[in-house]
Amino acid sequence: MSEETRVFRTAAVIPAAGRGVRLGPGAPKALRALNGTPMLIHAVRAMAASRAVSLVVVVAPPDGATEVKNLLAEHALPDRTDFLVVPGGETRQESVRLGLAALPQGIDVVLVHDAARPLVPVDTVDAVIEAVRDGAPAVVPALPLADTVKEVEPHADGTPEPVLATPDRARLRAVQTPQGFDHATLVRAHESVTGDVTDDASMVERLGLKVVVVPGHEEAFKVTRPLDLVLAEAVLARRRANDGF
Numbered sequence: 485m486s487e488e489t490r491v492f493r494t495a496a497v498i499p500a501a502g503r504g505v506r507l508g509p510g511a512p513k514a515l516r517a518l519n520g521t522p523m524l525i526h527a528v529r530a531m532a533a534s535r536a537v538s539l540v541v542v543v544a545p546p547d548g549a550t551e552v553k554n555l556l557a558e559h560a561l562p563d564r565t566d567f568l569v570v571p572g573g574e575t576r577q578e579s580v581r582l583g584l585a586a587l588p589q590g591i592d593v594v595l596v597h598d599a600a601r602p603l604v605p606v607d608t609v610d611a612v613i614e615a616v617r618d619g620a621p622a623v624v625p626a627l628p629l630a631d632t633v634k635e636v637e638p639h640a641d642g643t644p645e646p647v648l649a650t651p652d653r654a655r656l657r658a659v660q661t662p663q664g665f666d667h668a669t670l671v672r673a674h675e676s677v678t679g680d681v682t683d684d685a686s687m688v689e690r691l692g693l694k695v696v697v698v699p700g701h702e703e704a705f706k707v708t709r710p711l712d713l714v715l716a717e718a719v720l721a722r723r724r725a726n727d728g729f
């Protein structure tokens with residue numbers, strides 16, 4: 485079948501099993517509310533907003549799979565999308581691997597999207613999918629940096645850290661999700677790459693394969709610290725105001 489007529493099946497895996505330690509005490513981060521709706525539901529809707537995504541796999545907090553299933557049942561979601569819930573693991577990497585293991589055969593493109601990035605716009609999601617469909621084994625959305633970056637000798641005790649270098653900022657990007665992958669490539673990466681990684685694309689880099697960057701979006705920021713909740717609710721308020729006109 486030619487690439488022009490090929491039908492790609494795309495699934496999204498949403499790791500949502502983190503505690504959210506940096507957000508402070510409370511429920512697991514993905515279950516906390518943004519304007520009254522759990523962060524996870526915003527993230528699920530962001531993936532399901534893409535007409536290309538036919539399946540969303542949510543990787544729930546290890547003891548929270550039933551609660552997550554109930555949340556999905558209680559909130560309005562598109563009929564055209566299927567949903568699965570699996571319990572997550574100790575690390576993000578393990579949670580993604582458990583989500584991948586739940587995917588049925590026949591999925592060509594996999595998105596991995598942090599529940600902690602609930603507000604990514606659908607155009608960014610679609611741009612990632614399109615770049616994978618065009619042949620890239622791994623695609624990451626990313627933005628240029630606003631700050632100058634220093635490489636330091638880290639000091640865990642809080643004493644001043646010596647600067648080792650100032651990398652050329654023009655060559656650096658801050659990476660977001662969803663990251664998009666050829667399904668078989670991502671499975672191979674998770675089967676063969678060990679050690680600490682903070683994103684899935686770096687596992688594909690370690691296989692020696694090409695990873696490409698598409699433009700990210702400022703609204704795809706990660707809710708990590710308390711101030712990020714304030715920003716997320718402000719973005720939602722701006723969207724509601726814009727929808728009203």
Ligand SMILES: Nc1ccn([C@@H]2O[C@H](COP(=O)(O)OP(=O)(O)OP(=O)(O)O)[C@@H](O)[C@H]2O)c(=O)n1
Pocket residue numbers: 498499500501502503504505506507513514543572573574575576577579580597598599600601706707708
């Ligand atoms: N064991 C884990 C750890 C993280 N995640 C998910 O990975 C995403 C990105 O992680 P991060 O924002 O760092 O979330 P937390 O690990 O929850 O944050 P913290 O480090 O502050 O605890 C989140 O959607 C989080 O739920 C996961 O599924 N399983």
Ligand SMILES: C[C@](O)(CO)[C@H](O)COP(=O)(O)O
Pocket residue numbers: 576598658659660661682683684706
């Ligand atoms: C995957 C990610 O969101 C890309 O920026 C990020 O690496 C997750 O990092 P964290 O260590 O889970 O905060």
